[in-house]
Amino acid sequence: MVKLLKVHGSGNDFFLLDQTKLSEPLNEKEIRTLAQQMCDRKKGTTGGADGLLLVTKSNKGALARMRVINADGSEASMCGNGLRTVARYLAEKNSLTNDETFQVETMQANLQVKGAKQFADQVPAFDVEISPVSFQAADIGMHLDHAELQDTIIPELSPSLKFSAVAVPNPHLIAFVDHATLAGDQLVELGARLNSANPYFPDGVNVSFVEILAENEIFVRTYERGVGLTNACGTAMSASSLLYVMQVLGQRGLEKELRVNNPGGMVKTVVHQRENGEYWISLIGNATFVAEVTLNLKEAMQGNFASLVWQDSGEQAAYLGFAAAVEQTNK
Numbered sequence: 655m656v657k658l659l660k661v662h663g664s665g666n667d668f669f670l671l672d673q674t675k676l677s678e679p680l681n682e683k684e685i686r687t688l689a690q691q692m693c694d695r696k697k698g699t700t701g702g703a704d705g706l707l708l709v710t711k712s713n714k715g716a717l718a719r720m721r722v723i724n725a726d727g728s729e730a731s732m733c734g735n736g737l738r739t740v741a742r743y744l745a746e747k748n749s750l751t752n753d754e755t756f757q758v759e760t761m762q763a764n765l766q767v768k769g770a771k772q773f774a775d776q777v778p779a780f781d782v783e784i785s786p787v788s789f790q791a792a793d794i795g796m797h798l799d800h801a802e803l804q805d806t807i808i809p810e811l812s813p814s815l816k817f818s819a820v821a822v823p824n825p826h827l828i829a830f831v832d833h834a835t836l837a838g839d840q841l842v843e844l845g846a847r848l849n850s851a852n853p854y855f856p857d858g859v860n861v862s863f864v865e866i867l868a869e870n871e872i873f874v875r876t877y878e879r880g881v882g883l884t885n886a887c888g889t890a891m892s893a894s895s896l897l898y899v900m901q902v903l904g905q906r907g908l909e910k911e912l913r914v915n916n917p918g919g920m921v922k923t924v925v926h927q928r929e930n931g932e933y934w935i936s937l938i939g940n941a942t943f944v945a946e947v948t949l950n951l952k953e954a955m956q957g958n959f960a961s962l963v964w965q966d967s968g969e970q971a972a973y974l975g976f977a978a979a980v981e982q983t984n985k
């Protein structure tokens with residue numbers, strides 16, 4: 655029997671498996687199969703999940719490495735909401751204090767993480783670095799007639815919406831929209847189209863619609879590659895914050911805390927610019943451990959969860975109270 659955690663950041667939920675604790679680490683095929691079986695929202699276990707987070711040994715000098723496997727078994731470069739939960743897991747595993755900064759290796763970079771002030775009683779929070787940032791079509795996997803895309807109408811995608819594209823390093827396609835468009839069907843239609851066979855983003859893309867609520871506040875709704883419509887996507891909220899600063903706030907938006915609402919709750923972001931001009935983003939939000947899940951991995955890979963034991967942490971009730979308060983403020 656193996657212990658995993660069920661975790662989430664803003665309702666973007668995952669199973670977290672520490673491969674270093676297994677006597678025999680899973681191979682690539684087993685990892686893909688486990689993610690597909692466990693995360694399936696209908697047939698998976700305990701309501702499924704958006705993905706599987708793997709903690710493995712770092713070979714690049716970080717405290718550990720995080721791998722992100724989407725619900726469909728594909729691998730993502732990064733996961734902002736997931737990284738907060740992995741950071742908390744590692745801080746607790748290594749008995750670190752809340753203000754100790756450390757690094758987690760991800761596919762493209764070692765990223766700085768640290769504890770943050772909790773969002774509410776029993777709602778622990780972490781602050782994670784989102785980078786590297788690129789606007790190049792090649793880094794985004796974008797095959798449109800543009801080397802970069804900033805606030806531009808692309809008739810093949812929509813006759814009226816203006817899109818921007820950025821890799822952080824997950825690829826994101828983002829449009830600033832009005833409330834009716836944010837809440838309407840277009841996001842799912844476009845997200846589904848660009849994440850099935852298509853000539854513009856052959857490897858898929860995370861699609862977000864963003865509504866500006868106030869000078870320091872936005873709402874982000876995302877259709878995730880490899881997953882579908884999610885409660886929240888951390889890299890999407892970071893990418894949206896960056897574009898909001900670049901296209902709307904300008905210099906005065908740098909180093910400023912933004913409130914980013916999402917269907918699963920709320921996070922805070924801060925957009926930074928290094929001396930060499932490169933941007934990076936701080937993503938600050940909850941890192942909730944919902945339950946400890948004990949199961950037989952071989953059985954789980956066959957979709958059999960009969961021997962699973964779910965031990966609730968009690969944190970989800972506190973998170974739901976926090977999310978309800980956020981929703982109330984947004985009304």
Ligand SMILES: N[C@@H](CCC[C@H](N)C(=O)O)C(=O)O
Nearest residue numbers: 730733734735824887888889
């Ligand atoms: N939910 C994640 C992003 C997950 C990766 C994405 N589905 C992709 O394939 O790019 C986040 O919080 O950043």
